[in-house]
């Protein structure tokens with residue numbers, strides 16, 4: 001569970017370029033919530049994710065993860081709970097290394113509990129089994145350099161690597177923004193599958209209203225650093241894509 005109480009974040013306080021990015025925001029996200037956040041540019045969506053991840057610390061307010069107070073903890077101190085995937089499929093992987101070596105690096109980086117490096121063959125078999133979950137045939141291409149894969153394939157593998165370490169929370173910051181429609185669909189399907197399989201709490205930021213309508217069990221609309229709409233799955237089901245479009249007019 002993620003709990004934010006009366007969180008505010010102001011950048012450049014007291015200066016001419018002061019920005020109130022988040023204003024007195026309170027939000028509770030339950031363990032198996034898959035929350036989709038939409039909102040205009042500059043409405044505070046990424047800042048909210050940064051505050052949850054710990055890459056930005058709040059000016060005031062309290063943040064708890066699984067009842068642990070984490071308000072002043074930095075991102076590396078929260079990493080055992082949180083995995084994060086960004087827009088750019090190139091950012092999460094090393095292009096010259098093979099798929100297998102990328103997984104090795106990820107396992108080293110996260111000190112994975114779920115995936116032990118062990119002997120080469122054991123590790124390889126475990127990676128193969130994990131990649132087979134994606135159903136993309138990549139489990140037979142472990143020695144292929146990451147850079148030769150499509151953006152969608154890379155982003156799907158990045159997603160998989162990010163959730164390997166028994167994390168509980170997956171933060172997706174416009175993970176398909178740089179992808180063509182087919183790859184974007186593949187990555188969103190992968191995200192849905194991993195979130196369900198690993199029983200993750202997930203937050204997705206997207207500007208794609210079709211995705212916002214289709215994915216997740218809860219929909220939040222942000223404006224000017226505040227949550228202005230919060231729809232549970234039942235209420236979300238009654239929304240049309242056009243309703244969402246109207247929110248932006």
Ligand SMILES: Nc1ncnc2c1ncn2[C@@H]1O[C@H](COP(=O)(O)OP(=O)(O)OP(=O)(O)O)[C@@H](O)[C@H]1O
Nearest residue numbers: 011012019021039040041042043044045046047048
């Ligand atoms: N590090 C920073 N320094 C100064 N201002 C910042 C910083 N990060 C964000 N802001 C400002 O805070 C406000 C909210 O930004 P944020 O990136 O959270 O919005 P967003 O809803 O994610 O926007 P977008 O849809 O364009 O990605 C914006 O006015 C932005 O310029």
